[in-house]
Amino acid sequence: MAIITVIGSGAMGSAMSVPARTNGHTVRLVGTMLDVDIINHAKETGYHTGLKRTLPSGIEYFQLEELETALTDVDLIISGVSSFGVKWFASEIMPRLPKNIPVLSITKGMLNQSDGYMISFPKYYEGLYPDMDFLAVGGPCTSYELVDLDNTCVGICGNNPVSLEFCKDLLATSYYHINLTTDIEGFEFAVALKNAYAMAVTLALGLSLKDGDVLHYNSQAALFGQSVREMRKLLIMFGYNGDNLEYGVGDLYVTVFGGRTRKIGTLLGMGHNLEYALNELSGITLESVVIAERTSKAVLTFIDSGRAKKEDYPLLLHVYNIIANNAPVDIPWSEF
Amino acid sequence: MAIITVIGSGAMGSAMSVPARTNGHTVRLVGTMLDVDIINHAKETGYHTGLKRTLPSGIEYFQLEELETALTDVDLIISGVSSFGVKWFASEIMPRLPKNIPVLSITKGMLNQSDGYMISFPKYYEGLYPDMDFLAVGGPCTSYELVDLDNTCVGICGNNPVSLEFCKDLLATSYYHINLTTDIEGFEFAVALKNAYAMAVTLALGLSLKDGDVLHYNSQAALFGQSVREMRKLLIMFGYNGDNLEYGVGDLYVTVFGGRTRKIGTLLGMGHNLEYALNELSGITLESVVIAERTSKAVLTFIDSGRAKKEDYPLLLHVYNIIANNAPVDIPWSEF
Numbered sequence: 001m002a003i004i005t006v007i008g009s010g011a012m013g014s015a016m017s018v019p020a021r022t023n024g025h026t027v028r029l030v031g032t033m034l035d036v037d038i039i040n041h042a043k044e045t046g047y048h049t050g051l052k053r054t055l056p057s058g059i060e061y062f063q064l065e066e067l068e069t070a071l072t073d074v075d076l077i078i079s080g081v082s083s084f085g086v087k088w089f090a091s092e093i094m095p096r097l098p099k100n101i102p103v104l105s106i107t108k109g110m111l112n113q114s115d116g117y118m119i120s121f122p123k124y125y126e127g128l129y130p131d132m133d134f135l136a137v138g139g140p141c142t143s144y145e146l147v148d149l150d151n152t153c154v155g156i157c158g159n160n161p162v163s164l165e166f167c168k169d170l171l172a173t174s175y176y177h178i179n180l181t182t183d184i185e186g187f188e189f190a191v192a193l194k195n196a197y198a199m200a201v202t203l204a205l206g207l208s209l210k211d212g213d214v215l216h217y218n219s220q221a222a223l224f225g226q227s228v229r230e231m232r233k234l235l236i237m238f239g240y241n242g243d244n245l246e247y248g249v250g251d252l253y254v255t256v257f258g259g260r261t262r263k264i265g266t267l268l269g270m271g272h273n274l275e276y277a278l279n280e281l282s283g284i285t286l287e288s289v290v291i292a293e294r295t296s297k298a299v300l301t302f303i304d305s306g307r308a309k310k311e312d313y314p315l316l317l318h319v320y321n322i323i324a325n326n327a328p329v330d331i332p333w334s335e336f
Numbered sequence: 337m338a339i340i341t342v343i344g345s346g347a348m349g350s351a352m353s354v355p356a357r358t359n360g361h362t363v364r365l366v367g368t369m370l371d372v373d374i375i376n377h378a379k380e381t382g383y384h385t386g387l388k389r390t391l392p393s394g395i396e397y398f399q400l401e402e403l404e405t406a407l408t409d410v411d412l413i414i415s416g417v418s419s420f421g422v423k424w425f426a427s428e429i430m431p432r433l434p435k436n437i438p439v440l441s442i443t444k445g446m447l448n449q450s451d452g453y454m455i456s457f458p459k460y461y462e463g464l465y466p467d468m469d470f471l472a473v474g475g476p477c478t479s480y481e482l483v484d485l486d487n488t489c490v491g492i493c494g495n496n497p498v499s500l501e502f503c504k505d506l507l508a509t510s511y512y513h514i515n516l517t518t519d520i521e522g523f524e525f526a527v528a529l530k531n532a533y534a535m536a537v538t539l540a541l542g543l544s545l546k547d548g549d550v551l552h553y554n555s556q557a558a559l560f561g562q563s564v565r566e567m568r569k570l571l572i573m574f575g576y577n578g579d580n581l582e583y584g585v586g587d588l589y590v591t592v593f594g595g596r597t598r599k600i601g602t603l604l605g606m607g608h609n610l611e612y613a614l615n616e617l618s619g620i621t622l623e624s625v626v627i628a629e630r631t632s633k634a635v636l637t638f639i640d641s642g643r644a645k646k647e648d649y650p651l652l653l654h655v656y657n658i659i660a661n662n663a664p665v666d667i668p669w670s671e672f
Contacts, residue, residue, distance in 0.1 A: 140557030150544065153558035153672050177558070177669045208486065217593045221476030222489035222513070225586025228564075232578070242568070242578070249585065250561025257553045333513045336489050 001025050002075035002170055007067070007093060009035040009042070011050050012106045013080015015143035019176040021056035028070040029055075030062040032081065039063055053147045067096060076170055077101055083109035083287050086121055090128055097132070102163040104156070105136040109287060110192045112294050116301030117238065120188035122157070133163050136184070138191035140250035142258045146176065153177045155247050157187040186240030190248030193234060196292035197227035198255035199265045200319050203329050206269020220256075226315050226336045227252060233312050234295070237302060261288040268322060269329055289323055296320035311335065337361050338411035338506055343403070343429060345371040345378070347386050348442045349416015351479035355512040357392035364406040365391075366398040368417065375399055389483045403432060412506055413437055419445035419623050422457055426464055433468075438499040440492070441472040445623060446528045448630050452637030453574065456524035458493070469499050472520070474527035476586035478594045482512065489513045491583050493523040522576030526584030529570060532628035533563035534591035535601040536655050539665050542605020556592075562651050562672045563588060569648050570631070573638060597624040604658060605665055625659055632656035647671065 002025045006013050009031040017027045031039035038049055043061040046054050062070040071077070077097060081089045086107055097103065103125070110118035119127075122134040135158030146152055156178055158164045164180040172178045181187050204219040231248055235241070255261050260281060267277035278286065296316055302308035310317065314335035321327040338361045342349050345367040353363045367375035374385055379397040382390050398406040407413070413433055417425045422443055433439065439461070446454035455463075458470040471494030482488055492514055494500045500516040508514045517523050540555040567584055571577070591597050596617055603613035614622065632652055638644035646653065650671035657663040 140561060141554055145552050145554040148552065150552035151540070151555040151558060151667065151669055153561065153669060177672065179672070204487075216481050216484065216486035217590045218477055218481040219487040220593075221586040221590035222487060224589045225476060225489065225582040228585045229582040232582075246561040246565040246568075249564045250557040253560045253589075254553045254557035257556075331487065333487055333489060336513065336515065 003028070003073055004076045004078060004170065005030060005070050005074045006078040006080050007089075008032050008080030008082075008085065009038050009048075010080060010082060011143035012141075013078065014038075014048050014051060014055060015146040016078050016080065016106060016171070017059050018056055018147050018149070019171045019173045021058055022173045022176075023170065025170060026060070027058070028060045028062055028074075030064060030067055030070045032064055032085065036063060051144050051147055053144060055147070067093075071096075071098060074098065074101055076167065077103045079103055079105040079107065081107060083107050083121075083290065086124070090125060094125070094129055094132075099129075099132055102133040102135055102158075102160075102166065104167055105134065107136070108138060108192055108195065109291055110189060110294060112298055116298050116305065116307070118189065118192075118294065118298050120185050122184050122188070133160055134158065135163055135167055136188060138187060138251070139247040140254040142254055149175045151175050151177070153179070153250070155179045155181055155187055155191075155244065157181045157184040159184065181244060183240065183244055185238075186235060187244040187247060189238060189240060190231065190235060190244045191251050192291055193231045193295060194248050194252040194255050195261065195288040196295045196316060196319060197231060197252055198261045199268075199288045199292055200227055200315050201252070201256045202262045202265025203269040203331065205262065206266040206271070207329070207331075209266065210270045222333070222336070223315065223331070224252070224256070229336075230313050230316055234299070237308050255288075260286055264288065271329070273326055273328075274323060275326075292316070292319050293323055296324075339364070339409055340412045340414060340506065341366060341406050341410045342414040342416050343425075344368050344416030344418075344421065345374050345384075345397075346416060346418060347479035348477075349414065350374075350384050350387060350391060351482040352414050352416065352442060352507070353395050354392055354483050354485070355507045355509045357394055358509045358512075359506065361506060362396070363394070364396045364398055364410075366400060366403055366406045368400055368421065372399060387480050387483055389480060391483070403429075407432075407434060410434065410437055412503065413439045415439055415441040415443065417443055419443050419457075419626065422460070426461060430461070430465055430468075435465075435468055438469040438471055438494075438496075438502065440503055441470065443472070444474060444528055444531065445627055446525060446630060448634055452634050452641065452643070454525065454528075454630065454634050456521050456528075458520050458524070469496055470494065471499055471503055472524060474523060474587070475583040476590040478590055485511045487511050487513070489515070489586070491515045491517055491523055491527075491580065493517045493520040495520065517580060519576065519580055521574075522571060523580040523583060525574060525576060526567065526571060526580045527587050528627055529567045529631060530584045530587040530591050531597065531624040532631045532652060532655060533567060533588055534597045535604075535624045535628055536563055536651050537588070537592045538598045538601025539605040539667065541598065542602040542607070543665070543667075545602065546606045558669070558672065559651065559667070560588070560592070565672075566649050566652055570635070573635075573644050591624075596622055600624065607665070609662055610659060611662075628652070628655050629659050632660075
């Protein structure tokens with residue numbers, strides 16, 4: 001049995017404890033400075049106040065100041081921060097980690113480069129700590145359904161085949177299914193894109209609710225199909241093959257039906273502006289908006305330099321217009 | 337304004353009247369021998385008993401014996417039969433149609449060939465009537481939502497660019513959006529596939545309902561992602577490019593949420609066998625089962641002759657096992 005230390009006890013980081021505990025590993029869940037109450041509560045009761053679920057027994061809970069203890073003899077480190085915590089994790093936490101232990105990131109998202117390209121978080125970490133071994137998990141997985149043991153298929157990407165197999169051995173269970181890929185950038189880009197497009201698809205929810213109280217699926221499906229079309233073109237534009245597109249498609253599907261992104265897309269589709277929609281979600285991290293904006297900026301850089309055609313991305317550019325210019329929702333159906 | 341004659345007044349054939357009437361065309365809706373009551377009722381009240389909706393005013397209704405009258409001076413013929421009516425349409429109706437008028441088919445599905453390949457209905461019609469001009473419409477569109485004027489994006493395929501533009505001019509409206517393609521086989525295959533895979537995705541609904549009364553999305557998304565992966569491989573195996581995959585993906589999305597296929601997949605996932613599930617839907621045409629079986633047979637022919645690998649299609653072959661061998665649902669997650 002191995003020792004797995006998860007740093008960041010938000011919803012997804014904590015949910016990773018579940019397959020790890022199913023496999024009988026020692027799990028040490030370390031809260032960040034944002035998670036003090038979560039850790040205190042879970043330590044006492046086993047109940048995670050964010051997930052609203054009881055975590056498996058046997059998890060050891062730590063506050064951030066106990067990080068060194070939590071890292072003793074560790075075999076795998078899981079970085080459980082959101083995309084807003086990535087730079088903090090890189091500068092404050094990474095130097096405190098043992099250099100020879102693989103770090104598996106659950107964070108979704110990409111960072112913009114000045115040439116229009118985007119880089120994954122593993123790549124970003126690698127640039128800062130070239131001797132360390134970074135991997136990332138992605139694909140359709142909502143944290144609370146993982147805790148409920150729903151069958152879930154994810155991918156893990158990394159450079160090192162030995163570390164990839166090591167992670168799979170530690171974490172794969174009868175309900176948590178893992179595929180491996182060394183195409184880090186293609187994989188991470190595919191799953192990051194779903195955030196931008198989930199907001200686009202859910203605009204249709206708001207549009208039908210504005211007209212009545214019945215959800216329609218033709219318009220959702222039209223936006224879903226167009227999203228997949230644009231995602232495929234984006235992957236190709238960035239120079240990746242389409243082999244990992246399906247992780248993004250599955251992730252798009254699950255995000256359309258889950259939580260925050262669905263809520264903001266619905267509010268926008270109903271005619272509310274972005275400020276109103278964000279206020280309704282006050283206090284909740286919304287990575288979708290950030291990723292939509294970042295991806296759009298990358299695409300705009302490509303368009304400006306003649307490396308992409310504007311007419312290939314009507315849906316993404318409309319979402320950008322809503323986010324950046326407070327434009328009203330007016331789906332460019334005829335440009336699809 | 338043009339004269340459009342729709343032959344077959346089932347749900348989708350009749351729904352095509354809606355954009356045609358929005359554009360002010362003369363619409364003549366002709367029932368088959370299965371539609372006598374639908375036509376009688378609609379003629380008297382304007383209400384379509386299958387769609388459970390009132391059709392637009394101004395539609396002219398005809399019984400099959402009045403077909404010749406309904407074809408007078410016609411500009412476009414729409415074939416509104418289901419896949420079970422295709423051979424009847426070809427042998428009994430086609431000879432009575434004017435040879436110089438384009439025929440737009442709404443029928444979804446493919447026919448098996450002995451070499452493993454499948455052909456589209458337009459291709460099948462063309463083989464029998466090489467001088468006629470056949471087109472087909474496909475993509476995510478449920479009939480009742482089209483009647484409700486939900487925004488809908490479809491594709492129309494055909495050989496003749498002039499006829500393609502003609503159909504688009506006649507039928508495109510502010511809510512019914514049409515793209516055109518000359519890749520008939522690739523397009524028709526992509527949209528036919530969704531039937532087989534919609535049943536696969538909805539198995540997850542039954543699996544979660546069996547365990548409780550809450551729908552989970554991780555497992556649905558895993559099956560959705562795997563479906564898209566297999567659909568892409570199937571398109572490539574058949575020699576098509578992936579450009580029309582998205583119509584199939586959108587169509588898959590809308591089918592997962594609509595009606596009969598969802599019901600049968602859910603019942604199977606809950607542990608009922610195919611016979612029970614089909615009995616629950618008694619009297620309702622179930623194209624999904626037929627298309628799943630046909631596609632599987634095509635794939636098996638390819639596998640037997642070494643032109644395809646079994647491990648590329650675990651989900652489709654499991655669905656085939658359920659249909660052909662009454663196998664219990666046991667999703668091969670680890671083979672994805």
